Amino acid sequence: MKFFIDTANLAQIKEAQDLGVLDGVTTNPSLMAKEGIKGQENILKHYVDICNIVTGDVSAEVIATDFDGMVKEGEALAKLHPRIVVKIPMIKEGVKAIKYFTEKGIKTNCTLVFSAGQALLAAKAGATYVSPFIGRLDDVSTDGLSLIEDIRVIYDNFGYETQILAASVRHPMHIIECAKIGADVATCPLSAITALLKHPLTDSGLAQFLADAKK
Ligand code: G3P
Numbered sequence: 001m002k003f004f005i006d007t008a009n010l011a012q013i014k015e016a017q018d019l020g021v022l023d024g025v026t027t028n029p030s031l032m033a034k035e036g037i038k039g040q041e042n043i044l045k046h047y048v049d050i051c052n053i054v055t056g057d058v059s060a061e062v063i064a065t066d067f068d069g070m071v072k073e074g075e076a077l078a079k080l081h082p083r084i085v086v087k088i089p090m091i092k093e094g095v096k097a098i099k100y101f102t103e104k105g106i107k108t109n110c111t112l113v114f115s116a117g118q119a120l121l122a123a124k125a126g127a128t129y130v131s132p133f134i135g136r137l138d139d140v141s142t143d144g145l146s147l148i149e150d151i152r153v154i155y156d157n158f159g160y161e162t163q164i165l166a167a168s169v170r171h172p173m174h175i176i177e178c179a180k181i182g183a184d185v186a187t188c189p190l191s192a193i194t195a196l197l198k199h200p201l202t203d204s205g206l207a208q209f210l211a212d213a214k215k
Contacts, residue, residue: 001178001179001183001184001185001186002023002024002056002163002184002185002186003016003021003022003023003175003185003186003188003193004022004023004024004025004026004056004057004059004165004185004186004187004188005022005024005025005026005187005188005189005190005193006025006026006027006031006167006169006187006188006189007025007027007031007189007190008027008031008032008034008035008037008046008050009034009035010035010049010050010053012190013025013050013053013054014053015190016190016193017053017054017055019193019194021193022054022055022056023056023057023185024054024056024057024058024059024083024085024185024187025050025054025056025057025058025059026058026059026087026109026131026165026167026187027047027050027058027059027060027061027087028061028087028111029061029063032046044076044077044080047060047077047080047081047084048080048081051080051081051083051084052081054083055083056083057083057084057085057107057128057129058081058083058084058085059084059085059086059087059109059111059129060077060080060084060085060086060087061087061088061089061111062074062077062086062087062088062089062097065089065091065093065094066093067093067096067097067100070088070093070094070097071097071100071101074086074088074097074101074106074108075106078101078106084107085107085108085109085128085129086101086106086107086108086109087108087109087110087111087131088101088108088109088110088111088127089110089111089112090110090111090112090113090118090121090122094110095110095121095122095125096125098110098122098125098126098127099125099126102125102126102127103126107128107129108126108127108128108129109127109128109129109130109131109165110122110125110127110129110130110131110162111131111167112131112133113130113131113132113133114132114133114136114137114147115147116147116150116151116154119132119147119150119151119154119155119162119164120154122162123154123155123158123160123162124160126162127162128162128163129162129163129164129165129184129185130151130162130163130164130165131165131166131167131187132144132147132148132151132164132165132166132167133167133168134147134148134166134167134168134169134174134178135168135169135170135174136168137168138170144168144174145174145177145178145181148164148166148177148178148181148183149181151164152164152181152182152183163184163185164182164183164184164185165183165184165185165186165187166178166183166185166186166187167187169186169187169188169189169192170189170192171192171195172192172195172196174186174188174192175188175192175193175196176196
């Protein structure tokens with residue numbers, strides 16, 4: 001399973017890249033705002049800065065919600081760097097835009113997906129990635145992981161190549177369950193990735209080994 005980091009924070013992206021397990025980055029307008037990145041020029045520069053840290057795909061989201069606007073914005077984003085993936089919301093105009101970019105050979109990530117039907121449409125339009133938001137489903141008492149299971153079954157039934165990118169991942173058990181189900185990618189906060197490292201028996205075992213090595 002690929003690991004993406006879900007942030008626009010350059011220091012965290014670098015830390016994950018340095019760990020050697022990072023396969024890409026996802027961002028969204030809220031994550032950009034959290035880093036205080038304002039103004040079109042600064043936003044575009046920030047995407048390039050991210051691309052220069054990592055070696056994998058970097059999702060950059062369009063703000064427009066009409067087809068022409070999404071095409072214009074997406075084409076400008078795609079020109080920034082070969083690693084850019086155009087992130088497009090799951091709305092009617094978005095499906096048309098995904099189809100357009102697919103035919104142009106530009107990678108897309110269909111975002112804000114909350115149902116299997118939406119994921120099916122994204123795959124039919126040719127999205128490179130589909131982003132089901134599992135944490136936000138859990139937040140409203142719906143099982144986010146069962147959506148990943150449903151999408152996996154549907155995509156495997158028909159051989160869709162769209163990669164399931166589990167998003168709104170909140171903790172390490174989300175990552176482990178996504179790996180068991182067969183999500184292609186999990187995009188996670190750095191804290192969820194580093195939490196995978198931790199086990200008290202590792203810490204106590206290492207302390208014992210180091211103590212014994214001095215004997
Ligand atoms: O990848 C989508 C993600 O940024 C949403 O996460 O935690 O805001 O639901 P969250």
